[in-house]
Amino acid sequence: MAPLSATTIPLLALSLGSTTAFVAPIGRGASWSLANPQRAVRSSTSAAATRHNTLRRSSAMPATSSLRMVSKVAEQKAAKLRExxxxxxxxxxxxxxxQARERRENALRSFNTFDSNKDGSVDIAELKAGLESPLRRSFTKTLQARMGRKPSKEEVDERIAGLPGGTLFPDELALKLIQTYDQNGDGLLQQSEFAPTEELRTRLENLLSQQREDERLARLEERQRQMDDKMRPDTGAVVVSPGDVNDGPATTADKALSALPYLLPLVDGILFAAHLFGAFPEQTAWAQPLAAVLLALRSLPFATLIGFFSLSIGSSNPRVNKLVRFNMQQAINLDIALILPGVVGAITGGMLGADAVKLAPLSNAGSDVVFVALLAAVAYSVGTSATGRSRTSFRCWGV
Structure with missing residues (x-):
């Protein structure tokens, strides 16, 4: 019996364990029943789906609640903004x-003040009488600012008498002011049409300013008309016709004459040649006679000034040939250009004083450069003028 028991007991235990694996409780008691494996799987899947839906609803609830709160806050703010x-x-x-009530009250007070005869309307005479007093005060203040003292009553009256019409408030301006507010077109201002005094003064000042501007423009037009009348041939004025302008080809005399204007810049620029003639006497011997003539012309009183204005007048004369006029203007520009180095040298010498001697080599070199450049410009201009060309210009002189 011992071997049988040793084999049978384990087999019974294994069978019992296998059986209990397919037994499912049907309640909270001790009753048990066999379970369907497929039903157990479906039950497990349904439970998982239920838990997922529950979690999804629980996660969506806070977002929906937040949106409702934001919308409610926005509606509250919008309501406050509307309020x-x-x-x-x-x-x-x-x-x-x-403001409208105050304007009506001020207009009523002004109307009662202006309506001196109490007939219920304000005419031109009453309007002028009511506004001339503040206008006179304003005019007196302006006159006092210009004179630097308070003018007397006689001085104010004298200045007013000298105005157009002899008054601060001409009838035509009073009529314009009435027409601005006259709604029924009767030429009078009733109480409902009247404005406060300050508004009337402001409107009147605008009308005065416009009148002065119109008078200024009329004077300008009259002046222009008089100038146009003077330029007409029948008035005896000098009128230049297209035939009087000498823009034709230059003759031999015109070509020779076009070289003479360059004596002006050479006379003024000969001073810059002092170092060059002293340092190279043999090389510049050929130019010594010309330098002597230039120095002699320079020594004449007001010679260069007279020459400058003569060239200015000649360059604007249309009867002079175009080539000569052009070279006159070129000579003037060269002469003006020589002012700059002279001014720079004078200022530098004045600032350095006795120490200016130390810069003598630099000053001499600068003078040499200026004189050589002047000679080159004059030679080029004379050479081109000899061929009859009049469109040569030196951009550095601004021509």
Whole structure:
């Protein structure tokens, strides 16, 4: 019996364990039943799906709640903005009504002041009488600022008498001012059409400014008309016709004459040749006679000044040949260009004083460069003029 028991007991235990693996509880008691494996799988899947849906609903609930809160806050803010805008509109309407009421009250007071005969309307005479007093005060202040003292009553009256019409408030301006506010076109201002005194003064000052501007433009037009009349042939004025302008080909005399204007810059620039003639006497011997003539011309009183103005007048004379006029203007530009190095040298010498001797080599070199450049410009201009060309210009002189 011992071997049988040793084999049978393990087999029974194995069978019991296999059986209990397919037994499912049907309640909280001790009753058990065999379970269907497929049903167990479906039950497990359904439970998992239920848990997923529950988790999804629980995660979506906070987002929906947040959106509702944001929307509610936005609606509250929008309502507050609408309330604020409505309050501003009410305040603006109240302010406009207050201003309109104040304007009506001021206009009523002004009307009662201007309507001296109490006939219910203001005519030109009453309007002038009411506005001349403040205009006179304003005119007196302006006159006092110009004179630097308070003018007397006689001085103010004298200045007013010298104005157009002899008054500060002409009738035509009073009529324009009435027409600005006259709604029914009767030439009078009733109480409903009247404006406060300050507004009337401002409008009148604008009319006065416009009148002065119109008078200024009329004077300019008259002056231009007089100038045009003077330029007409029938008035005896000198009128240059196209036939009087000498723009034709240059003759031999014109070519020779076009070289003479360059004596002016040579006379003024001969001083820059002092070092060059002293350092190279043999090489510059050929130019010594010309230098002597230039120095002699320079020593004449007002010679260069007279020559400058003569060339200026000649260069604007249309009867002079175009080639000669051109070279006259070129000579003037060269002469003007020589002013710059002379001014620079004078300022430098004045600033350095006795120490200016130390810069003598630099000053001599600068003088040599200026004189050589002048000679080159004159030679080029004379050479081109000899061929009859008049369109040569030196851009450095601004021609």
């Amino acid at each position: 604020t805008a409505a309050a501003f509109r009410a305040e603006a309407a109240e302010l406009e009504e207050k």
